[in-house]
Amino acid sequence: MGANSVKLTVASPVEKPVSRDISWPTTLHLYVRAGGRCQLRGCNDYLLEHHVTKKGGNFAQRAHIYAFSPSGPRGHPDGEFDPHHIGNLMLLCPKCHKLIDDNPEEYPVDRLKRDKKEHESRILRLTETPPDLTTVYVSTVESSDE
DSSP states (O other), X not given: OOTTOOOOOOSOSSOOOOOSOOOHHHHHHHHHHHTTBOOSTTTOOBSSBOTTTOOXXXXXXXXXXXXXXXXXXXXXXXXXXXXXSGGGEEEEOHHHHHHHHHOTTTSOHHHHHXXXXXXXXHHHHHHOSXXXXXXXXXXOOOOOOO
């Protein structure tokens, strides 16, 4: 081998190890479906701008619903699945990512899938209005008069 050569080793001559890298097309798809916002219900932080300085940047983390590893939080019972499939990924702020991974009992797979689906449906609904139409936002406030 020459001075600039690198010897590559593979864990198995038959099987390529799964990488933690999520492809660029999948990442882009995730950001678009999330509208650049944290997908955990109740958060909705905008992740492409710093919340204090308002400077643009990427403050998002890509999180697995079923863990990347079978031994991780919410590990998948069957090791034969694609952990980087768009349906298994959420866009989260760092606080929410830590919260769900530190508390997998409070944030099980079903809850995270529901949060993801609700968030993506809301983003689609809010962005599907044609440009020649007006969107009106209506909010109701409940009175506590007795």
